[in-house]
Amino acid sequence: MDLIGRLRSWALARPRVLLVDAPGTTGLRWSLEAELDRRGWTHAVSPAQADLVVILGEPGPQLAHAVDVVWSQVPAPRHRMYVRDGVDVAVALDRGVQDLLGRAGSSAREVGRPPPASFLGSDDGGHEGMDHGGGHEGHHMHHGGEVAGLPMAMTGPDRDGLELDVLKVSLGPVHPGWPTGLVLRAELQGDVLAGADLSWIDAESVSEVGPSLDARQSALDHLARFLVVAGWPTAARDARRARDGLRSEEHARRTAAQRLAEEVTGKVLGSRTLAWAIAGAGRSQRDRGTSSAHPVLGRLRHWCDLAVGRDSANPPTPSLQDLAASLEGTEIGTARLIVASLGLDPVTSQRVPESAGA
Amino acid sequence: MRETATATLPEAWGVLPAVLAVALVGVGLGLVVASVDRAVLAGRTRGAVLEPLREGARLLLEQRRTTLAPDRLLWRLGCVAVPVLALLSLAVVPVGGRTLWSTSADLVWFNAMEALLWAAIWLVGWGPNAFHALAGGYRFLAQGLAYELPLMFALVTVGVAAGSLRTTDVLAAQDGLWFVVTMPVAFAVFVASAAAFAFWGPFAAPTSADIAGGVTSELSGVDRLLVEAGRGVFLGATAAMAAALFLGGDSGPWLPGPLWQLLKTLAVVTALVWVGRRLPVLRPDRTVEVGWMVLVPLTLVQALVVAVLVLSGFYA
């Protein structure tokens, strides 16, 4: 019995963490990510992978509901913890693991896990909550009706001239590598976005303006988050290390971080494979066929310039409507890259009016 | 049956010990892949061996995920099939100069196991009735289809040079010269296609972060352990196969044969992991076109070159 207990505490000593950052908690997130990197804990890429759900700050009502949806998808043993500003993150994480072990140890089966279907009706959906409404307009083909609470897919025109099924799926607001609070309501044919609609949740309640952040550090943070989505974890790890080093008080660590930042940006800018992989992403219909426009690559260069302290003209940030329009017709992975390259964040989006794309 | 130079493993050791030994080798190879990967990913070697074991234990303790209206039968079938097929593909890989099973079409057997693995991964993506998993499954179908033919041609090239599809014959044919010297393209394509079939490194788009882990996004507990372990075992098996088919297997001076084979396999695994982790994930729409438009003709030319060499008596 004790052997099993010891095995359990050994196995769960490095849980996978799913971070949920409420608006205005960027600094706190950086501290927490630095601590996770120091401990060698890994980030979960989906709720099914997570053991520990860490919620930073005070989520608004809609975000809190989305967290509940995500929580319903986390397999046991699991633990949900809240970290507020001004808390020692190391102590908080230690306590989180203890609580996780305590839950895993108590043999009582977890009760009250709501069935997946119970979240279907909610509009702000969840990680993969299939959107309920909207399935009944348009021509009523032979397949209609509902199965297991899900509406059957309708067909729609697609780019290959085949009338294929359209699936309504909402992505976000809580999704690793995705700006927390942003919801993408998508109409998908296979993995191609036939239609897209973007919005922020809790839009009216975001009032607090987070502490202003160092431009270089946030550039490195954007870079790291983009690289995670682009599937380059080693470079993302280096970018995070550089960001955390720059926040240090010690001079020696800061200069080392500066070197690391130059190294990682050099690697990113010099990577022909990355350029090959993301070239053309985010190009609008207008400039298709010309090789000049590579918006995602351009913004990536911008973050890299900022990260090493070079001046760089801020490339225009499109409004949510324009962004949603540019996502239409793209493959879901490309859409994720485009969104990740923008470094969206609810606080700045609210503070700067929607017409930021000057 | 033709007199083969070496007996199969079951003939030498008995059936049960041979099967157990090959399964152990497979698990060991998978562990090696996971450890090297961990070391490269974390940037430090400390705890690299222990971490995959810890991860395995953690997954064993974890609950299995349920989703809304899943196709549970096919989902579980896919999850179980992944490690089983990876181990089956190891059956024709020479271990210490002998294979668990020696047929007259070993190379095709290896390829068939890869194809079945490909279908099994699609099942893993199809099963949970979730968007991200299915998108990963689609990506893997396209990728596997594009890299199946180059892989097949690479294997055919080896078969042409050895004059046999039996792996032990291929080993014997490399007595004088390793095949990698005359068929570098086939070697590179074999390794790259193997990475594509194990959806690994730059070919990890079916499980990449931009679709929340793709086919693995809804896996937890034992299911995830099976799939991840199967992927590691398969990658290790491919590295061992690459060492046997192109790098002369267990031939080498001074050291005993099995040690040479181990060293070569470890070298291939390390190179594969190290290079793979230094590249970002490539989008499938890019890699697929390269597979069809570049690798297929390239491997055909390679096969032609080798065939001409065979006719000129180069390998005799």
Add this chain to the structure above:
Amino acid sequence: MLTDLSGWVIATVAVLGLLSVASGVAVFVVDSMARATFALLGSFLAVAGVLLAFDLVYLAVVTALMMTIEMAIMAVFMVMFMMNPAGLMPMTMVHNPKGSAVVGAGAFVVLTVGIWTIDWPARRGQLPTDSTRQLGEAVMGSHMLVMLIVGIGLFATILAGTVLATARGRYDRFGADLAARRPDDPVPGGLPR
């Protein structure tokens, strides 16, 4: 080399045979199209197992290889075109089931009667040492003509299939005067063109 099969192998062959027929029946019984596709794959794999018992290693393995690839592609087509790929909404889409059943059963009965009444000739010759080599030498020697025709047929299939399946021709890709330097494709692809 075994020239005759042992009792165990015969039993295995019989079980695999039953399995292949059962999976074949399952194809038209299950609701889910994905399951139907993989039931068909199960039928092929069982047949491949029987071929393996007959020492036809190459044919068995190639059957498994080709049919797996075909079935995986088939599964995508199922999801694309069928109304009910997951079988969540059971529906029957058959016409003339009675007549078809009669034809199917009739074919089976006629064949079976023939199989069990014909006086089969005795086996001529021994099993070759290497059936794969036998096939290979036939393809490259005595039966080369078959392979040539098969090759031409496959090539024609590739062309015809592509022509039928694509909607976009070169005028769609390179413009009406074929002047565009880069093709205008929905997905740009990976090569610098």
Add this chain to the structure above:
Amino acid sequence: MTAELVLQIVLTVAAGLIGVGLFGALSQQSIVMVMMGLELVLNGVLLAGGAAWFSLAPELPDAQMLAVVALVVMAVEMAMGFAVTIAIYRARQVDMVDMATDLNG
């Protein structure tokens, strides 16, 4: 003796596959399902070829060639079937044989 018994058993199985396949190919409405029926018929042919090779004339490669041809026919049937399905579906959103009967002239 054994060889003949094996041949008869396996050929019966092959006849079963052909019967089931015929039923499917004739009764199904969806083009893809019809193709699956045809595949089953060819599967039976493949099996019969293998059994004939083993039990009747293992010295000759002819039965093996028959099996190879059956495999090729399956591949061709599949490729053309999918191509025709796409073409018909693109033209009129139909994937059922009953809705394409005007093709029978």
